[in-house]
Amino acid sequence: MATALKIVVERHSDGYVAYPLGLARGVVVGQGDTYEEALTDVRSAIAFHIETFGFAALEGAEDDPILEAFVAETAIPAGAP
Template structure:
């Protein structure tokens, strides 16, 4: 049976961090670019499965990448204030 892992990639001020969902244990990748973090987490997933065997997952891995940009949410102090001083989104 094939198993697709969703990989979350987060952009941080000092680079990118990537981690899979649906894998037993903690597996993380990092890099200066999106591609480096994705490559690193794929390598970490393969190492994790080689190390822990079928206990890590019961499925064969299939690599399929979808990139989505999530808009930045403005902090409250960047939102316009109402006349009474309260913030409203």
Template structure:
């Protein structure tokens, strides 16, 4: 087992969740925070079953920062 940090974003139409520290992109979504989190956990499990444990072979994400820039 490996702990992953999950980002959950709230949008007007629902929630989107995605993990940090995983090779490739995996996304879950739902009408609630809990639903999005469960969907992304399921998607991560499927991703590992499909591509193998090597998708987890990256450096651990120690901290996550959110920054805002004006462009």
């Protein structure tokens, strides 16, 4: 059975950045000039991450899946540490 991961894709002025939510271990990031390139790159990075750390890097993703992801915004006061 496949493990489903939610992927966040951010658009920046110089391209796209993509990363999965809910990994049990480590951080994985992909990038590209287009949305599709960033998704392809992050999928490749996830595959490499699993080759390196094993499926233990995904433990918990199936047991406690992310049902929804939200983007929130907050203001940080000037001079805050």
